[in-house]
Amino acid sequence: xxxSRFRIRRHPPDRARQSDSDSTTQPYQATETITVIxxxxxxxxxxxxxxxxxxxVEINEVAFTFQTATQRELQRKAVADAVVAA
Numbered sequence: 001x002x003x004s005r006f007r008i009r010r011h012p013p014d015r016a017r018q019s020d021s022d023s024t025t026q027p028y029q030a031t032e033t034i035t036v037i038x039x040x041x042x043x044x045x046x047x048x049x050x051x052x053x054x055x056x057v058e059i060n061e062v063a064f065t066f067q068t069a070t071q072r073e074l075q076r077k078a079v080a081d082a083v084v085a086a
Contacts, residue, residue: 001034001035001036001037002034002035003032003033003034003035004033004034004035005031005032005033006030006031006032006033007030007031007032008028008029008030008031009028009029009030009031010027010028011026011027011028011029034051048062
């Protein structure tokens with residue numbers, strides 16, 4: 001697991017957000033993008049649950065990709081299948 005992006009943004013004074021837990025304003029917003037590499041996809045639920053429950057984070061997006069070698073093999077097979085189908 002690693003942080004691949006971290007951003008702090010200041011809201012303009014007239015657009016500062018109200019805190020969900022009290023009436024104080026939140027003039028800043030922090031966003032962190034974390035990359036997690038899993039080789040056992042069945043552990044995904046546990047990882048997401050731990051992030052939400054233990055780290056108190058909000059998950060806005062989950063994206064999937066393949067390792068480079070797997071991606072190349074799938075592309076090669078797709079091209080071969082397209083040639084056969086053509």
